[in-house]
Amino acid sequence: MISILEKEITFRFLKARKKDGFLNVISIFSFIGISLGVAVLIVVMSVMNGFRTELINKIVGFNAHITVKPYDKIIDQNKLNNNNLKLISNNIIYSNSGEAIIFKKDTSKGIVLRGYKSNEFSMLQIINNKEFKGNKSNLQKNSLSIGNELSFSLGLKIGDEISLMSPSGVETIIGSMPKQKTFIITSIFNSGLADFDNNIAFINLNTLEEFFGYETKDRNLEIYLKNPSSIELQKNLVQKIFDEEFVYSWADMNSSLFSALKVERNVMFIILSLIIIVAAFNIISGLTILVKNKTRDIAILKSIGVLNKSIVKIFFLIGVIIGTSATIFGIILGVTFSIYVENFRQFLSSAFNISLFPEEIYFLSKMPSEINPSSILLIAICSIFITIIVSIFPAFKAAKLDPIKSLKYE
Known part of the structure; x- marks a missing residue:
C-alpha cells in the first residue's frame, strides 16, 4: 500500500521548480515521446486492421x-438436404468457369468467365450492391455481365x-478451330477491386458449358455462408x-495475401514499439537527475525515519505516473486520429496536391480504419x-543514498 506521506512527497517532487528547468524539459520529452509512440502505434494498427x-x-x-469441386463424378444432390449444411448456409448455387479471349476491334484480352443459372x-x-448497372435477372443465352474496369x-x-x-x-475440314461467339453486354458490376473487375465476367451456365465443351x-x-468470418x-x-469432393474456401484462395498482411502488422508493431522504448529511457535520465537534485531531500527524509522501501515507492511512482499519463494521452490522441484519418488524408491531399493512398494500388477509394479495443x-x-x-x-538508486554523506556535502 502507498501511504499518504508517500503520495504527498511524490506529487511534491513532480512539481518542477525553476532550478529544475532541465529536468522539466526531460520529463516533457519523455511524456511527448511515449504519447506519440502510443498514438502512432494505435493509428497504424487501426489502419492495417481496417485495410x-x-x-x-x-x-x-x-x-x-x-x-x-467434383473430381470425376457429379455432386450428389441429396447432400444438399443435410441439416448442418442448411444451418450454416444462406445460398447454395451451381457454377463453372473457364478462360476465354475477348475481342473489341483491334484489342484482345484474356478473361475468366463464370457461369451461373439465370435464376x-x-x-x-x-x-445486389448499389454500383450494379443493368438487369439483375437477365443472364440468358449469349448475355454477358462485365466489370466496370473492363468496360x-x-x-x-x-x-x-x-x-x-x-x-x-x-x-x-481444315482442322480444329477455336469456338467464337458473339455476346451482348446486359449488365456492368463493380466489386471495388480493380483486379476482379478487369479480369472476370459472368455468363449463363448452360452457355458456358456449351462454349467450353463442359459436362x-x-x-x-x-x-x-451466414457467417463467412469463422x-x-x-x-x-x-x-x-462432401467427403468425395475437393473443398476450398475464400481464405484458401487468398492465404498468401493475408499471411503477408499478418506478418507486416506484427513487424510494424515491433518496429513502432521501439519508439516507446526509446522515449521510456528518457524516464531513466529524468529520474536519475531528479535523484541527484533531491539528494538533500532524500537524506532529510531518511534522517527522520522514512524507510528505504518508501523512497523506492516515491521515485518508482514518479516514473509510473509520467508513463501512465503519457500512455493515456497517447491513446486519446491515437483513437481520435484513427477516427478522422480519412479527413486528415483528404486535407493533406488537397493542401499539398499529392495523392495519398491511391486507389489503383490499394484497391480502396478511402483510407480504412478499424479501432480494435484488444x-x-x-x-x-x-x-x-x-x-x-x-x-x-x-x-x-535513490534508496541506496547514504544520508550522512549526502548531508555532509550539501
Whole structure:
C-alpha cells in the first residue's frame, strides 16, 4: 500500500521548480515521446486492421465463401438436404468457369468467365450492391455481365456486342478451330477491386458449358455462408458432408495475401514499439537527475525515519505516473486520429496536391480504419510495462543514498 506521506512527497517532487528547468524539459520529452509512440502505434494498427477488414469484405462479397469441386463424378444432390449444411448456409448455387479471349476491334484480352443459372445470378452479393448497372435477372443465352474496369478499358457499355473466343476447338475440314461467339453486354458490376473487375465476367451456365465443351458433372457448388468470418470450422463441416469432393474456401484462395498482411502488422508493431522504448529511457535520465537534485531531500527524509522501501515507492511512482499519463494521452490522441484519418488524408491531399493512398494500388477509394479495443489494450499494457521496468533502477538508486554523506556535502 502507498501511504499518504508517500503520495504527498511524490506529487511534491513532480512539481518542477525553476532550478529544475532541465529536468522539466526531460520529463516533457519523455511524456511527448511515449504519447506519440502510443498514438502512432494505435493509428497504424487501426489502419492495417481496417485495410484487412475492407479487403476481406470485398473478396468475400465477390467470391463464394466455400466451393465444392467434383473430381470425376457429379455432386450428389441429396447432400444438399443435410441439416448442418442448411444451418450454416444462406445460398447454395451451381457454377463453372473457364478462360476465354475477348475481342473489341483491334484489342484482345484474356478473361475468366463464370457461369451461373439465370435464376441464381441475382443471388450473388456483387449483383445486389448499389454500383450494379443493368438487369439483375437477365443472364440468358449469349448475355454477358462485365466489370466496370473492363468496360472502361475496352470502351464498352450496356447493349454493346462483343466477341469471345474459347480454347475449346471445333472440328472443320481444315482442322480444329477455336469456338467464337458473339455476346451482348446486359449488365456492368463493380466489386471495388480493380483486379476482379478487369479480369472476370459472368455468363449463363448452360452457355458456358456449351462454349467450353463442359459436362453437367463438371459443375461446382458454391456455398454462401451466414457467417463467412469463422471459415475454418465451417469448411471442415462442409468437407465432412462432401467427403468425395475437393473443398476450398475464400481464405484458401487468398492465404498468401493475408499471411503477408499478418506478418507486416506484427513487424510494424515491433518496429513502432521501439519508439516507446526509446522515449521510456528518457524516464531513466529524468529520474536519475531528479535523484541527484533531491539528494538533500532524500537524506532529510531518511534522517527522520522514512524507510528505504518508501523512497523506492516515491521515485518508482514518479516514473509510473509520467508513463501512465503519457500512455493515456497517447491513446486519446491515437483513437481520435484513427477516427478522422480519412479527413486528415483528404486535407493533406488537397493542401499539398499529392495523392495519398491511391486507389489503383490499394484497391480502396478511402483510407480504412478499424479501432480494435484488444489492440489498444495490448499497446497500453506494453507501454506501461516498459515504463515500470525503466523506473525500477533510479528508484533503487535513490534508496541506496547514504544520508550522512549526502548531508555532509550539501
